[in-house]
Amino acid sequence: MQWADFLANEAATHSLSPEQTAAFVERLKTENSGKSEAKLASELNIGAAAFKKRMAEVYDKFAKSYPELATSNSRGKLEKLRACLTNKYNGGQDAHPTIKEIHQNIPPAVPFDKFVGREAELEKLHKQLQTSRQVAIVAVAGMGGVGKTELATQYAKQHLQKYQGGVCWLSAQGIDVGSQILIFAELKFKLIAPDDWELADRLRYCWQNWQQGEVLLVFDNVTEYKKQVQPYLPPESPRFKVLLTTREKFDRTLPQLPLGVLKPLAAMKLLKLPVDRERLKSEPWVAREICKFLGYLPLALELVGRYLDTMPDLSLETLLKRLEKKRLQHEAIAKANSLMRYEYGVAEAFALSWEQLDENAQRLGCWLSLYALADIPFSVEAIEDDNEQELWEKAIAQLRKLHLIQWQSKGIYRLHPLIRQFFQMKLDESSEADEVKTNFTAQMVEVVKQIPQQPNREDIFNLTPHIPHLAEVATHLSQYLSDEDLVWPFTGLGSLYKGQGLYQQAEPWYKLCVEVAENRLGLEHPDVAASLNNLALLYESTGRYSEAEPLLEQALELRKCLLGNNHPDVAASLNNLAGFYVSTGHYSEAEPLHQQALELRK
Template identity: 85%
Template sequence: MQWADFLANEAATNSLSPEQTAAFVECLKTENSVKSQTEVATELKIGLLAFKKRMTEVYDKFAQSYSELATSKGRGKLEKLRACLTAKYNGRQDAQLTIKEIHQNIPPAVPFEKFVGREAELEKLHQQLQTSRQVAIVAVAGMGGVGKTELATQYAKQHLQNYQGGVCWLSAQGINVGIQILRFAELKFKLIAPDDWELADSLRYCWQNWQQGEALLVFDDVTDYKKQVQPYLPPESPRFKVLLTTRLGFDRTLPQLPLGVLKPLAAMKLLKSLVDREQLKGEAWVAREICKFLGYLPLALELVGRYLDTMPDLSLEKLLKRLEKKRLEHEAVAKANSLMRYEYGVAEAFALSWEQLDENAQGLGCWLSLFALADIPFAVERIEDDEKQELKEKAIADLRKLHLLQRQSKGIYRLHPLIRQFFQMKLDESSEADEIKTIFVAQAVEVARRIPQQPSREDILNFTPYIPHLAEVATHLSQYLSDEDLIWPFTGLGCFYEGQGLYQQAEPWLQQCEKVTRNRFGSEHPDVAASLNNLALLYRSTGRYSEAESLFQEALSLYKRLLGEEHPRVASSLNNLALLYRSTGRYSEAEPLYQEALSLYKRLLGEEHPRVASSLNNLALLYRSTGRYSEAEPLY
């Protein structure tokens, strides 16, 4: 075993963190034996104090095995540790193969106690690999940054004793996989095929002479199964186990272990393992909000955790605000820490999948990012053109294959929060972004227009899936609404909630409607009057009569100035104010308004019109309420 391999094994055995491992290995390298701590720290690109802190942690962990380290001081600790490890290394050279000496080239892993929330997946993965009678091929599949490689690494480390035939780690994105297998066999088993043999013959020789015992082959980051895996599989034998990590979703012929994001509690535990400070306790609720904002994605959590660890005075609340503003472009998630094994930031990780999509799938991803962060109703069968329907079906399949889109049920999909942000970034980079957003909000308006003022139970059921997306349009995309469509998302949301008696949910949308219309049109506009009228109707329903009265009067005054005295909206406004007066027992004030509204409706709409009938009915109600039955009867 080479000295470098020995050091890596010792680091793993003593549960060193990636940062501690980097400092430990750099210090103990043969070529660095005469270098000062400052020089080694410089090579690691960290400060001297940070370097000393890490090495102190290293000595504390090794002191559990070498008690003499506890009594050593200063530079003597390093020399004592080097002497202990050198003696152990030299004493091993002629030893028999032990569990710790199983041949492997597993990449460094995070300490087991910091690997959280994946216990069930590790157990299931082991069961899947062990139950196969032939070559077991199991794919750990999931979106970028979800921790597929780390899961495979932890599995290989924790179950190393199960694979006396060795663990061969292969990078599907590295040099030819077949060459990697030959190099492993040569270095670990001293198997050297003749130079003039073809690659296939050399591989066959390696498989025939492979170390005895079960062996595990890990193909990491597979993007093309036929080219990167299939030609290099070992012969059918139950002792060979094959594990893949991939962003791809294979069909059911290949066993898969779908890997999702962490559970909220596990996400918090991961963040706490990376940020060693009391601040997490003081801002626990903000920490939970950060985890939620990051969609519980392990890569994002690790990036943010490491970033926070370098910013001890940064409050979590301030970081959350910055993340919400800059999103994937914020430095906390944009770039990988130099000590991390994963080399990409979140956006870079997603970009690897984005580049595998065709223009059709990319376009659909951008379109879906305009929906709210909720279940998305997207039924392709509603598309009448067969060719367009087929294109959408293929785009959905491509997005799902790369785990960029989740299917919840038939016609219902969902985007991960950070993938949604990534797609939005890509859309904003497009020259067609404004046009796409304009089309999107126009389609949302068509839904809003169909929401009745008094929705039935069936209406509520049918429109519920669209409500969060109407809210998204009203909140974030109102600038893309045309002038004639501006009030509709707000009005639709108000009707949906008010029609169910959910007045507290309805009020903010109706208030926002008035604000948005005033900002765009100024105070003198019919839509401003309409928004005032709708808000007044809500206040009347909740008994806030004085607030409703002033809004009804302002709306009526606006309608008269803008549309003239002879207009149906003026009649409706008169009728609404009269209803308010009747509700509060102000019958003498209500009567002339009802009469004026009735007269206007007859002149403008003719005698044969439903609004005339409603107006007759309202006046009759007033007469009945005041005991004027003979006047009410003919109106009824």
């Protein structure tokens, strides 16, 4: 066993907190023997005083096993603790039972000090396993790439001393799980049941004669609980603990530890592990943006970190631009790194879940990917056909079960940034991509048509959740809008912001509306006139009269030219221009325009 793993187990045996464990492992690592406490504190991103305090707490806890630590000074305590632990590691006569006496087949794991951001989850997992009655089954669930297997591996290694009856690691995707249990029992305990017995009887024999002490069984990568786990569970006994890792979401009868993405600070720490620290310090803002773009997903962060390590001259800013352009297809995250235990790139990891979805769930995932990266208002209650509504409910349930969408509240969902990219990639690969995008934009136009020209507080409250998605259509999907619907998203967004008095946010949408309408429809089109009119009224509201007047005049002349002098829109333009003159105190110019508009409307 590696020294770092041994230290991690000693930390668990002496009930060190995650903070104490980090200081203890860093201080006792062989390569750090000549480093000062200040230097080690800096590497842990804490102050020297905090590091010294944590080590003092470590000495106090180890003093229960090694009383001689209590009578030594600080430097003496370190040397005595190192000597005691080295003796134990080498199997000295005074050593307590070591890990070599505990039978296990745990797969390799990253060194404890490089396993970041999951301290709270490890602690919670241990509490769940210890407090559950009889067979404790805890599902470490989550989408691909969040580190489910690594968390289970770290837990098994750090708490190995607790499981004196051994840790049996079982791959749910490997050979028959029952056979794996029999092989473990034979190799570790010399338990051999007669070949002519049924499998259930042979397993029962192994459980009855299993080595004494608490036992941890890990079923890794479970996809079918009833088939891969249930038939092989040990008898109901408090000493048998069972841990699952799975992408699926079970019902509440099974205790679970949902595993999400990392917190931003932990994500940055993970990115730093393979990358030179000074390199990240030179572009700190870009490093944060890379973490955000990757959605703080551990797999993506580790792949990008290792990629940067192989490209010492590549700037973070250049990499970010390439990631934004190529997205999941960029080589930094597309393929697994040969030095990593995980065998998939990000898209490949997501594809494993995609393949478990039926056609309706896949179609729904692609549809949801067209929404912006924000809370998605999506309710099936408005669907009148009961059978169709049930189909969509089942599709939502499938996506949730595999953690491909996140439920926020009733009728509100969210997609992880990289999952959204994956669904968009799948949509673009299909022959229905253009049709789906056209239908999506048409549906969003129906939403925007609910926005009145002067929205009140209730209108704004009900429609605000749709703002980012209308912006997504206007910014990235406008080519799929019909000519008749082209200006709706832009005018709707402008009206929502203007109605709240947020004129600065409204202006870009009104200006973009004019630009898009002119480019698509030409300079002589009624929607261009309407767009000019809306922008002019916004300028008038903000006192920018010199910019408003020519636009109002231009809109009026264009409407007369296109619609003739006897048209309601011409009357509206006359009225708007008259109102402008009233606002600027030009009453003599306003009066005839008002009269003209009145006669025309009559």
